[in-house]
Amino acid sequence: MLRVILASFFACAACGLFFALPAQAQRLVEPPPLHMPYLANAPVVDGDLDEWKHAAHHDGVWDIYRLRHASWYDGGARNRLTDQAPDEPVLEDDLRARYYMAWDETYLYFGAEVHDNANDVDDPDHAPRRWMFKDSVCWFMEAPRDHAPERFGRGDNAFCFVADASMPEYGAWWRYGTPEDTYQEAQMPDDMVDYALQFDPWGTGPGDFKLEARVRMDAFFPVSDPRWTAPAAGDEYSLMIVHCDPDGGAYGGHFMVYGDGDDDATWSRVILTGPQGPIERLPE
Numbered sequence: 001m002l003r004v005i006l007a008s009f010f011a012c013a014a015c016g017l018f019f020a021l022p023a024q025a026q027r028l029v030e031p032p033p034l035h036m037p038y039l040a041n042a043p044v045v046d047g048d049l050d051e052w053k054h055a056a057h058h059d060g061v062w063d064i065y066r067l068r069h070a071s072w073y074d075g076g077a078r079n080r081l082t083d084q085a086p087d088e089p090v091l092e093d094d095l096r097a098r099y100y101m102a103w104d105e106t107y108l109y110f111g112a113e114v115h116d117n118a119n120d121v122d123d124p125d126h127a128p129r130r131w132m133f134k135d136s137v138c139w140f141m142e143a144p145r146d147h148a149p150e151r152f153g154r155g156d157n158a159f160c161f162v163a164d165a166s167m168p169e170y171g172a173w174w175r176y177g178t179p180e181d182t183y184q185e186a187q188m189p190d191d192m193v194d195y196a197l198q199f200d201p202w203g204t205g206p207g208d209f210k211l212e213a214r215v216r217m218d219a220f221f222p223v224s225d226p227r228w229t230a231p232a233a234g235d236e237y238s239l240m241i242v243h244c245d246p247d248g249g250a251y252g253g254h255f256m257v258y259g260d261g262d263d264d265a266t267w268s269r270v271i272l273t274g275p276q277g278p279i280e281r282l283p284e
Contacts, residue, residue, distance in 0.1 A: 030071075030269075031070075031071055031072075031258070031268050033236075033268070033269040033270065033271050034057060034059075034101075034239060034258065034268055034269070034270045034271070035057060035270075035271050035273045035276075036057045036101050036102060036103055036237075036270050036271070036272050036273065037055060037056060037057060037102050037103075037273050037274070037275055037276035038102070038103060038104060038233065038272070038273065038274050038275050038276075039052055039055060039056070039102045039103065039104045039109060039275070040055075040104075040275050042104060042107070043109070043212075045194040045195065045196050045212050045213065045214055046196050046212065047196035047197055047198035047201075047210050047211070047212050048198065048210065048212070049100060049111045049113065049210060049212055052100075052102060052109065052111075053100050053111060053113075054278045054279070055102065055275065055276055055277075055278070056100040056101055056102040056109065056111065056276075057100065057101045057102065057276075058098050058099060058100045058101070060098065061096050061097070061098055062096065062097055062098070062099065062243075062255060062257055063091070063092045063095065063096035064079070064080075064081055064091050064092075064094075064095070064255070065091065065092065067079050067255060067256075067257070070257075072256065072258070072259055072260040072266060074256075074260060074261075078254050078256060078261070079254065079255060079256050080253055080254060081094045081095060081245065081247075081253040082246075082247055082249045082252050082253045088117070088247075089117050093115065093117055094116075094117050094245070094247070094253070095114075095115070095116050095117070095243070095245045095253060095255065096114075096115050097112050097113060097114040097115065097137075097243060097255070098112065098113045099111070099112050099137070099241055099257065100112070100113075101139070101239075103217075103231055103272055105230065105231065106216060106217065106218070107214040107215060107216060107217065108139075108141075108159075108214065108215050108217055109212075109213070109214045110137075110139050110159065110161075110211070110212075110213045110214070110215075111210070111211060111212050111213070112137045112209075112210070112211040112243075113201075113210050114137070114163070114208060114209050114210070114211070114243075115204070115205075115207075115208050116135065116163075116205075116207035116208060116209070116245060117205065117207050117247070118207045118247055118248070119135055119163060119165075119199070119206060119207045119209070120134065120135050120245075120246050120247055120248055120252075121134040121135055121162060121163065121164040122134075123246075124250075128169075128170035128173065128185075128187065129170075129173065129175075129185045131160040131161075131162050131170075131173050131244070132160075132242070132244050132251075132254075133244070133246055133250070133251065133252075134162050134163070134164065134244065134246065135162070135163040135164075135207075135244060135245060135246065136160055136161060136162045136163060136243075136244045137160075137161055137163070137211055137241065137242075137243050137244075138158050138159065138160035138161070138241070138242040138243075138244070139158070139159045139160075139239065139240075139241055140156070140157070140158045140239065140240040140241070140242060140259065140262075140264075140267060141156075141157050141158075141159070141237055141238065141239055141270075142155045142156050142157070142237060142238035142239075142264045142267060143155060143157065143217070143221045143224070143225065143228055143237045143238075144225065144227060144228055144229075144235065144236060144237065145236040145237050145238045145269060145270070147265075148265075149263055149264065149265035150177065150182075150263075150264050150265075151177075151182060151183075151262040151263055151264070152175060152176065152177040152182050152183045152184075152262055153177040153178075153179075153182050153264075154177055154178060154179045154224065154225050155177070155221075155224050155225035155227075155228070155264075156176060156177045156224060156264050157174065157175070157176045157220055157221065157224050158173075158174065158175035158176070158242075159172075159174060159188070159193075159213070159215050159220075160172070160173040160174070160175065160242075161173075161195050161211055161213055163197060163209050163211065164197075165197065165199055167197070169187060170187055171195070172187070172188040172193045172195055172213070173185070173186075173187060173188065174186045174187070174188045174220065176220070176223065176224045177224060178223065178224055178225075179225070179226070188215070189219065192215065192216045192219035192220070193213065193214070193215050193216070194213065194214050195211065195212065195213035195214075196211075196212050196213075197209055197210065197211055197212075198210040217230075217231060218230070231272055232272065233272050233273055233274050234271065234272065235271075235272045236269060236270065236271055236272075237269075237270040237272070238259075238264055238267035238268065238269060238270060239258050239259070239267055239268050239269075239270045240256060240257065240258045240259025240260075240266070240267040240268065241255070241256070241257040241258060241259075242254065242255070242256055242257075243255040243257070
């Protein structure tokens with residue numbers, strides 16, 4: 001009888017604790033790890049992802065409805081869309097995207113297929129480091145993954161690409177930390193990054209675009225964390241994707257996928273794997 005009473009007490013206490021937590025603190029279950037496949041054949045970086053996207057990691061379309069049900073969703077504080085014009089479309093047409101990732105011995109490969117109702121890269125307070133105030137996609141990565149919570153400290157990198165058809169020199173931007181310093185900012189060296197953009201690739205609107213990029217791991221990761229070693233299957237990194245969509249606003253809309261802000265302890269675990277075969281349809 002005592003056991004039943006105690007069990008009921010602790011169950012009620014646990015329920016009370018859960019419902020007392022604010023929405024942002026209810027990330028009780030870590031999302032499953034992401035498996036990033038190896039690319040056996042290096043693609044040409046020209047903005048056309050068809051060459052490798054079926055061999056890459058991607059898990060479908062992300063829009064605000066899907067984000068709303070993710071474990072890292074913040075109630076709309078930063079994962080949000082904004083109403084900047086009287087003719088804003090339905091939410092799923094404001095912004096939605098697929099994101100692609102893969103690796104080989106030298107590079108990380110990133111891709112995005114984006115449907116956006118407007119292209120906005122006009123930042124009234126422009127500075128090269130202000131990619132987050134322009135249409136852009138940014139991959140936050142910690143390499144190697146560790147268990148120390150840091151905010152752009154040791155091992156933390158952000159590889160950011162502005163969706164600007166003029167391809168400005170700040171269009172490929174690097175934010176990083178080191179064992180000594182946080183929030184370092186730099187333009188990615190031209191010989192260490194390749195990226196390409198295609199606008200209106202489906203003939204559905206000038207705000208739509210494809211982004212394809214690759215970054216040399218040995219040019220970036222050892223600067224951020226001297227413990228980094230050449231990539232191999234089984235290595236673990238951490239990841240969050242930030243997709244910025246100002247739509248005429250000062251800060252505007254943002255998607256945060258696989259994480260909850262600059263704290264790398266909230267970023268999802270990534271495991272480098274071997275090659276991934278295509279999905280095949282069954283004969284019946």
